[in-house]
Amino acid sequence: MKKTKKYTKLAIFLILMDVFAITGFVLSYGPWDYLRNLLVTTAMTTKDHKYLAHILYTDEMIKEIMNNNYVKDNGMSTNASEVTIGQIEEKSTYDSIYEEQILKRDPEHEDYKIIPLSGSGYKGYMGVIYDPSRVSLLLAPKFGQTGEFLQTMAKDAGAKLAINASGFIDINERGNGGQPTGTIIKDGKIVWTGKSTGYVGGIAGFNKDNILVLTHSTAEQAVQDGMRDAVEFGPFLIVNGQPAIIKGNGGWGTAPRTVLAQRKDGIVLFVIIDGRQPGYSIGINMPDLVDLLLKYKAYNAVNLDGGASSSLVENGEIINKPCAISVTGERLIPNGWIFK
Numbered sequence: 240m241k242k243t244k245k246y247t248k249l250a251i252f253l254i255l256m257d258v259f260a261i262t263g264f265v266l267s268y269g270p271w272d273y274l275r276n277l278l279v280t281t282a283m284t285t286k287d288h289k290y291l292a293h294i295l296y297t298d299e300m301i302k303e304i305m306n307n308n309y310v311k312d313n314g315m316s317t318n319a320s321e322v323t324i325g326q327i328e329e330k331s332t333y334d335s336i337y338e339e340q341i342l343k344r345d346p347e348h349e350d351y352k353i354i355p356l357s358g359s360g361y362k363g364y365m366g367v368i369y370d371p372s373r374v375s376l377l378l379a380p381k382f383g384q385t386g387e388f389l390q391t392m393a394k395d396a397g398a399k400l401a402i403n404a405s406g407f408i409d410i411n412e413r414g415n416g417g418q419p420t421g422t423i424i425k426d427g428k429i430v431w432t433g434k435s436t437g438y439v440g441g442i443a444g445f446n447k448d449n450i451l452v453l454t455h456s457t458a459e460q461a462v463q464d465g466m467r468d469a470v471e472f473g474p475f476l477i478v479n480g481q482p483a484i485i486k487g488n489g490g491w492g493t494a495p496r497t498v499l500a501q502r503k504d505g506i507v508l509f510v511i512i513d514g515r516q517p518g519y520s521i522g523i524n525m526p527d528l529v530d531l532l533l534k535y536k537a538y539n540a541v542n543l544d545g546g547a548s549s550s551l552v553e554n555g556e557i558i559n560k561p562c563a564i565s566v567t568g569e570r571l572i573p574n575g576w577i578f579k
Contacts, residue, residue: 273488279304281492285546308487310525312440312475316454317539321479324371324449324505337534341367341506351400351578353553356512358527360493362520364551364559365535366400366509368578371449374507376404376425376468377577379417383431386416386571394555398577401552402509403497405470406544407573408433416571421471422458423574429458440473442466443499443541451501451539453478470543470574474525476500477540482529489525491542495549495562496523499576500532500540508537509576511551515562548572 279301282292292301333339345352350370356363368374377396379387386407393401406420422442423431441455446465453475454461461469476483476498495514501507510532514522523531525542532540547563547570561568 276304276308276488277492279492280308280488280490281494284491284494305490308490309485310474310476310489310491311484311486312473313478313481313483314455315478315481316441316456317450317452318479319446319448319450319452322450322501322503322505322538327369327504327506335534338536341502341535344369348399353558356510356531358523358531360521361512361514361523361527363496363510363512363523365511366402366551366553366578368400368507368509371445371451371501371505371507374445374449374576374578376423376444376470376574377401378423378425378430378574379572381417382419382573384417386414386573388565388567388569389550389572389575390552390555390557390567390569392575393552393577396577396579398552398579399554400509400578401550401575402499402511402543403548403550403572404499404543404574404576405472406548416573419470419573422469423471424458424462424466424469427462427465427467429462432458435471440471440475440541442469442471443473443475444469449505451499451507451541453539453541472543473541475539475541476525476529477532477537480538482533483525485526485529491525492522493524494522494545495520495547496528496545497543497549498528498532498540499543500535500537502536503538507578508532508535508540509551509578511549511559512545513549513560513562515546516560519560544572550575 279292282288340354352367354365407416408418421435442461443453446452496512498510512523513520550561551559563570
């Protein structure tokens with residue numbers, strides 16, 4: 240009798256394993272392109288989990304999927320003359336709930352507000368900043384050597400709001416956040432000229448007139464044109480009110496995101512979407528992210544480093560749920576955008 244029960248349990252276990260294997264095979268190779276594209280694009284845009292795509296698919300299949308899912312910016316650079324600082328309209332009625340959320344001030348702090356965000360499978364936050372002259376790039380104390388947690392940097396700087404900014408070199412998937420990727424401009428000077436990530440994008444930051452400028456120019460030209468603080472990353476999601484060209488799911492899968500944006504009236508948006516946390520928030524793909532930004536009338540918007548780096552700090556406290564393996568959920572990062 241005992242042997243029979245033992246064999247029965249073994250048989251049930253093997254049947255379940257077969258069911259899981261068949262289910263995985265059908266999902267991976269079945270007729271549902273959505274699931275296959277989601278798996279590959281999500282895995283291939285992470286730092287640590289590209290192997291998940293390679294386990295299931297050949298290099299040729301992965302290449303084909305990535306070629307059918309991409310974001311291509313519209314090729315333009317920001318026309319700064321189209322953004323007017325300080326022309327924020329006072330309204331008694333609003334065109335939409337999104338407009339009301341942006342323009343209706345928070346009585347607890349008139350200079351900024353936090354808007355909770357939620358949609359299909361995701362949750363996050365949007366920081367709304369009414370004075371762009373108070374937005375600047377903050378570098379880690381040991382910039383170029385070791386990164387720092389955003390919460391610590393923001394608290395030490397006395398920032399009211401902060402988000403993470405550029406990417407960083409992740410040597411053997413164990414980077415310490417010290418060496419950023421791409422160009423970094425601070426106070427009108429080029430302070431770093433690291434290797435670019437290779438992602439579609441360019442130099443993005445604020446010029447001396449406090450306008451968010453997205454440009455494909457060289458760092459030297461950007462400084463000559465008046466750039467004060469900037470990082471090199473991408474892709475550019477919206478330029479001069481025109482969204483990027485997106486095919487499929489955008490090629491970036493569904494993941495945590497960080498976005499820096501500015502409306503035509505000069506209002507700056509710090510956007511954080513949480514992800515990789517089933518039951519709370521999986522993340523957002525690029526088409527849905529662009530749609531969200533357009534609802535809030537972002538006129539220029541750039542995708543910043545996402546994944547486990549995505550963090551939003553308000554008055555020294557993390558208000559989102561980063562997904563890195565640390566006490567706070569943060570990663571060590573080289574820099575961040577702050578509002579003081």
